[in-house]
Amino acid sequence: MKITDLHAQNDFKPFGPSKLLVHESEFMKVINFNFKAGQGLPIHSHNLEGELVICVLEGEGFFLSDAGQTPCKTGDTLVCPIAVPHGVTATSDMRVLVTIAPPI
Amino acid sequence: MKITDLHAQNDFKPFGPSKLLVHESEFMKVINFNFKAGQGLPIHSHNLEGELVICVLEGEGFFLSDAGQTPCKTGDTLVCPIAVPHGVTATSDMRVLVTIAPPI
Numbered sequence: 001m002k003i004t005d006l007h008a009q010n011d012f013k014p015f016g017p018s019k020l021l022v023h024e025s026e027f028m029k030v031i032n033f034n035f036k037a038g039q040g041l042p043i044h045s046h047n048l049e050g051e052l053v054i055c056v057l058e059g060e061g062f063f064l065s066d067a068g069q070t071p072c073k074t075g076d077t078l079v080c081p082i083a084v085p086h087g088v089t090a091t092s093d094m095r096v097l098v099t100i101a102p103p104i
Numbered sequence: 105m106k107i108t109d110l111h112a113q114n115d116f117k118p119f120g121p122s123k124l125l126v127h128e129s130e131f132m133k134v135i136n137f138n139f140k141a142g143q144g145l146p147i148h149s150h151n152l153e154g155e156l157v158i159c160v161l162e163g164e165g166f167f168l169s170d171a172g173q174t175p176c177k178t179g180d181t182l183v184c185p186i187a188v189p190h191g192v193t194a195t196s197d198m199r200v201l202v203t204i205a206p207p208i
Contacts, residue, residue, distance in 0.1 A: 070107055
């Protein structure tokens with residue numbers, strides 16, 4: 001059992017996303033990204049089986065897909081096959097938790 | 105791709121946890137539980153392979169294990185094998201996201 005205080009253990013960086021690998025195992029990968037406004041993960045995909053969850057822990061921005069962008073805020077959760085293009089961009093300081101299963 | 109607004113789609117209930125099944129697939133199960141103060145998930149385990157993540161989206165309480173209780177708050181994340189006893193109890197209104205992979 002492992003407990004992580006994301007607020008204490010991950011910060012914001014002026015020049016790009018701040019990434020904290022929370023957990024990695026045969027079952028899943030869990031990553032916390034902190035974005036300053038304007039930062040994010042460009043739309044991308046991987047030709048692999050599996051799914052990912054992006055949960056907005058704090059802040060506001062947009063979920064990105066081939067269909068365009070969808071506003072998102074604290075408590076919004078995106079579930080997506082890894083093979084389907086996805087991304088996120090922040091319009092305020094934003095913390096997200098990304099869970100990928102199986103891990104890539 | 106599926107986007108869920110947890111705040112809009114799940115509420116709090118006076119007599120027990122309010123559960124929203126966010127996603128279920130061959131890869132994972134994602135559940136949002138909302139707890140009023142005093143509510144929670146009693147310590148339990150399943151004799152199965154896999155892991156779970158409990159992320160506190162809002163509020164305060166305790167993560168429970170055989171070793172006792174650990175205070176938790178917004179942004180704290182517990183990762184735990186499904187077979188290891190775990191639980192959570194709220195001391196304020198509390199929203200958590202639970203991800204289980206592979207799903208049980």
